[in-house]
Amino acid sequence: MNEATTHDRETVARADAGASASDGGGVARTQDDAPVLFLDSIDRYYRQGEAILEILKGAELAVWPGQSVALVAPSGAGKSTLLHIAGLLEYPDAGEVYIEGVATSTLSDAQRTRLRRTEVGFVYQAHHLLPEFSALENVVLPQMIRGLSRKEAGNRAAELLSYLGLGSRLTHRPSELSGGEQQRVAIARAVANAPRVLLADEPTGNLDPRTSERVFGALTQLVRASGLAMICATHNMDIAARMDRRVTLRDGAVVELE
Numbered sequence: 001m002n003e004a005t006t007h008d009r010e011t012v013a014r015a016d017a018g019a020s021a022s023d024g025g026g027v028a029r030t031q032d033d034a035p036v037l038f039l040d041s042i043d044r045y046y047r048q049g050e051a052i053l054e055i056l057k058g059a060e061l062a063v064w065p066g067q068s069v070a071l072v073a074p075s076g077a078g079k080s081t082l083l084h085i086a087g088l089l090e091y092p093d094a095g096e097v098y099i100e101g102v103a104t105s106t107l108s109d110a111q112r113t114r115l116r117r118t119e120v121g122f123v124y125q126a127h128h129l130l131p132e133f134s135a136l137e138n139v140v141l142p143q144m145i146r147g148l149s150r151k152e153a154g155n156r157a158a159e160l161l162s163y164l165g166l167g168s169r170l171t172h173r174p175s176e177l178s179g180g181e182q183q184r185v186a187i188a189r190a191v192a193n194a195p196r197v198l199l200a201d202e203p204t205g206n207l208d209p210r211t212s213e214r215v216f217g218a219l220t221q222l223v224r225a226s227g228l229a230m231i232c233a234t235h236n237m238d239i240a241a242r243m244d245r246r247v248t249l250r251d252g253a254v255v256e257l258e
């Protein structure tokens with residue numbers, strides 16, 4: 001990832017943040033756009049005593065910049081497994097994960113870790129915010145770990161949190177925020193270092209329908225504005241309906257819905 005690309009992306013995100021929310025619809029895509037994330041023929045199985053549990057079998061999924069994909073499948077189907085493999089937290093038993101065209105199986109552990117830190121953001125069902133730190137500090141910390149000054153990191157954190165509607169909650173600690181607000185801070189933290197891929201594992205699972213709608217609205221808006229590629233595992237069909245694509249897992253394969 002070169003500096004210019006990162007900078008351009010952040011500029012786009014800022015420009016869009018000032019404009020009104022996108023009304024959805026098609027994502028602009030040019031001929032030479034390459035997928036940000038490409039899962040190529042992924043197999044993943046677990047040994048359970050004598051039996052072999054085949055969770056993913058030849059799973060294929062490509063996600064383009066600015067595109068959000070809902071992964072809707074029953075509990076135990078392999079959604080979290082797929083997200084962990086896509087995010088380089090787990091190795092597949094076969095197949096290749098490409099991030100921005102890089103075949104990740106050829107990387108060393110250190111290179112994988114670096115790629116995951118810079119290019120991948122995670123949002124989980126529980127927010128996992130640091131309880132002793134404010135909303136702002138929770139979004140500042142990952143940026144400082146990456147080498148930004150406190151001032152630069154603080155500016156970006158305030159900008160992101162304001163974009164997500166939390167401009168008046170910067171100094172609140174997680175316990176002083178509602179569930180929806182906590183989850184928006186977790187989203188801001190996940191994208192603080194301008195990753196290319198956002199992986200969300202049932203991010204609104206703990207929220208009531210109205211709050212999830214609001215959190216999800218902010219999330220899709222951010223994805224479109226910043227050219228991120230998102231896969232979001234969810235059971236919420238209303239939310240899935242508003243994403244660019246919907247896929248499910250059938251016998252270990254990714255199947256496009258509709």
Ligand SMILES: Nc1ncnc2c1ncn2[C@@H]1O[C@H](COP(=O)(O)OP(=O)(O)O)[C@@H](O)[C@H]1O
Nearest residue numbers: 046047055073074075076077078079080081082
């Ligand atoms: N480390 C593991 N060892 C054995 N089985 C596992 C392990 N992790 C997940 N599984 C099994 O793989 C299946 C898919 O799990 P998961 O990806 O968490 O599904 P989902 O997120 O769709 O609910 C489940 O049946 C689960 O029990």
Ligand SMILES: [Mg+2]
Nearest residue numbers: 079080081201
């Ligand atoms: Mg899961």
